[in-house]
Amino acid sequence: MKRAPGRDWARLGPAASAVRESAERLAREEFVDRVWRRDPFLWKSDEKHREIIENALGWLDAPSEMLRRATELEEWAIHARRGRRFVVLCGMGGSSLAPEVFGRVLGRPDAPELIVLDSTSPEQVRDASERIDLDATLFLISSKSGGTLETISQFRYFHDQALRRSGPPERAGEQFVAITDSGSPLEKLAIEHRFAEVFENLPGIGGRYSALSYFGLVPAALCGVDLPRLLERADEAAQACRTPGLRNPGLSLGAALGRLARDGRDKATIVCSAAIAPFGAWLEQLVAESTGKEGTGVVPIDGEPTGWPEDYSSDRFFLYERLDGAEGAGEADEKLDRLAQEGHPVRVRAWRDRYDLGARMFVWEFAVAAAGAVLGIDPFDQPNVQESKDNTNAVLAGFGKTKSLPRERGRRAAGGVSLHGETLERLLGEARPGRDYLALQAYVDRSPRNEETLLRLRRDLRNRIRCATTVGFGPRFLHSTGQLHKGGPKEGVFLQFVDPGEGDVPIPGSDFGFATFLEAQAIGDEKALRSRGLPFSGASASGPSADALSAWADRVRSALEGRK
Numbered sequence: 001m002k003r004a005p006g007r008d009w010a011r012l013g014p015a016a017s018a019v020r021e022s023a024e025r026l027a028r029e030e031f032v033d034r035v036w037r038r039d040p041f042l043w044k045s046d047e048k049h050r051e052i053i054e055n056a057l058g059w060l061d062a063p064s065e066m067l068r069r070a071t072e073l074e075e076w077a078i079h080a081r082r083g084r085r086f087v088v089l090c091g092m093g094g095s096s097l098a099p100e101v102f103g104r105v106l107g108r109p110d111a112p113e114l115i116v117l118d119s120t121s122p123e124q125v126r127d128a129s130e131r132i133d134l135d136a137t138l139f140l141i142s143s144k145s146g147g148t149l150e151t152i153s154q155f156r157y158f159h160d161q162a163l164r165r166s167g168p169p170e171r172a173g174e175q176f177v178a179i180t181d182s183g184s185p186l187e188k189l190a191i192e193h194r195f196a197e198v199f200e201n202l203p204g205i206g207g208r209y210s211a212l213s214y215f216g217l218v219p220a221a222l223c224g225v226d227l228p229r230l231l232e233r234a235d236e237a238a239q240a241c242r243t244p245g246l247r248n249p250g251l252s253l254g255a256a257l258g259r260l261a262r263d264g265r266d267k268a269t270i271v272c273s274a275a276i277a278p279f280g281a282w283l284e285q286l287v288a289e290s291t292g293k294e295g296t297g298v299v300p301i302d303g304e305p306t307g308w309p310e311d312y313s314s315d316r317f318f319l320y321e322r323l324d325g326a327e328g329a330g331e332a333d334e335k336l337d338r339l340a341q342e343g344h345p346v347r348v349r350a351w352r353d354r355y356d357l358g359a360r361m362f363v364w365e366f367a368v369a370a371a372g373a374v375l376g377i378d379p380f381d382q383p384n385v386q387e388s389k390d391n392t393n394a395v396l397a398g399f400g401k402t403k404s405l406p407r408e409r410g411r412r413a414a415g416g417v418s419l420h421g422e423t424l425e426r427l428l429g430e431a432r433p434g435r436d437y438l439a440l441q442a443y444v445d446r447s448p449r450n451e452e453t454l455l456r457l458r459r460d461l462r463n464r465i466r467c468a469t470t471v472g473f474g475p476r477f478l479h480s481t482g483q484l485h486k487g488g489p490k491e492g493v494f495l496q497f498v499d500p501g502e503g504d505v506p507i508p509g510s511d512f513g514f515a516t517f518l519e520a521q522a523i524g525d526e527k528a529l530r531s532r533g534l535p536f537s538g539a540s541a542s543g544p545s546a547d548a549l550s551a552w553a554d555r556v557r558s559a560l561e562g563r564k
Contacts, residue, residue, distance in 0.1 A: 254370025415551020
């Protein structure tokens with residue numbers, strides 16, 4: 001069935017009545033009115049959670065509040081862009097994903113190039129350093145807590161370079177801008193090092209809900225994004241999300257997400273038009289980190305090639321963010337229509353243009369809050385994120401004493417790759433179609449070649465096993481899907497690949513470099529996964545990243561061929 005452009009549609013199939021029942025329950029419980037009144041009892045009743053929730057709903061007012069500040073922020077950005085050809089953003093999770101979306105979807109070609117560095121891969125750090133002209137670069141150091149070790153390490157690295165070039169510390173500081181919460185260690189550091197500017201964010205906004213606050217909008221302004229236009233769309237969406245009942249776009253979407261997940265269709269498969277594809281990575285973090293806890297959750301599947309009905313099992317819910325007139329829309333429309341005909345639940349949201357990004361961000365934030373109420377969890381905490389950080393810190397503390405990492409002895413394979421943990425044949429044999437998902441965790445640089453290698457591999461795995469697949473570059477995914485992996489449903493089957501590349505990059509003031517840091521993070525996360533008895537297979541290499549990753553991907557395919 002061919003759909004007219006610019007039209008939203010939803011076909012939920014046999015699940016429609018259950019979803020409607022959940023939406024009506026939310027309406028009866030006055031979910032909308034109580035959200036805007038900041039009622040924590042919508043989600044949890046104990047004191048600890050109530051305190052978290054009461055300090056996490058500042059995002060509701062962000063569109064209107066930031067709209068009042070938009071002109072001032074744009075004027076600042078015009079001044080800050082002068083003489084700059086590059087902006088390097090050092091940040092993780094909520095501090096990096098929204099800026100990347102704004103830069104890639106709405107950035108102007110005459111604005112400075114935005115380089116988002118949310119990695120400890122020495123190759124990626126080295127690549128960023130070699131791409132820029134240091135004298136023509138502005139560095140954004142972005143962290144809500146102000147103590148994110150990856151971000152502080154990146155700051156030390158680039159500040160040391162600026163010091164070497166500029167001489168007096170106050171001159172080096174002129175190239176740095178901080179975005180953080182009031183009173184954070186980063187604010188103190190920025191004052192000490194005489195940063196050019198410090199943006200104190202609005203209070204009460206968690207990292208993954210911060211896209212429409214300074215964390216997203218400062219880099220967006222530097223990319224030349226029309227902030228009033230973006231925020232007016234977001235504010236329109238916020239007003240729509242004040243509508244009581246089933247016509248509220250956030251409530252209806254959230255009810256579907258939560259109810260379908262409860263009923264087994266918990267793989268929320270995100271399909272985006274190519275021109276707005278980076279939106280999916282931001283959405284992945286919002287959904288995974290907000291819902292993946294207490295043994296339940298919605299598993300976001302972003303970036304997986306869209307297939308035909310025979311490629312999928314019965315655990316999918318398809319969410320299509322469709323930009324009118326976008327390249328490839330015809331084929332995507334046909335596939336989504338076929339999926340709906342075969343009984344898979346499908347929702348399509350039509351974008352008028354790219355500036356609908358602001359509206360969609362707000363609606364999704366509201367929807368995830370509603371899904372949390374359906375699932376009975378607190379969508380604003382992240383109880384399992386700290387565990388991998390603690391494991392990493394323990395590994396690094398051990399390295400400080402012994403100058404070595406606690407690597408497990410591996411089995412040698414082709415291409416200079418060694419394997420440990422479960423054998424690939426056994427691991428892939430354990431994957432249950434219709435329930436499990438395969439998580440490819442790659443601690444390598446996020447180069448186009450590596451992205452393509454992993455894309456091909458996930459398509460082969462999906463088509464052969466009919467399990468959903470995810471790809472995460474480490475340590476980036478630790479700040480997005482990492483919470484879901486450890487706190488969500490026990491459905492993950494984990495394939496980890498680690499290759500720091502050739503040569504380390506020292507971190508000034510630390511007794512370890514980025515390569516050691518990267519490997520310690522992989523070891524720490526592996527420990528957290530295996531302590532839960534989750535299926536895990538690890539691989540590591542010492543050769544050039546792209547070649548080693550390709551060799552490992554071939555090894556996985558060989559195991560796939562032997563799967564019964």
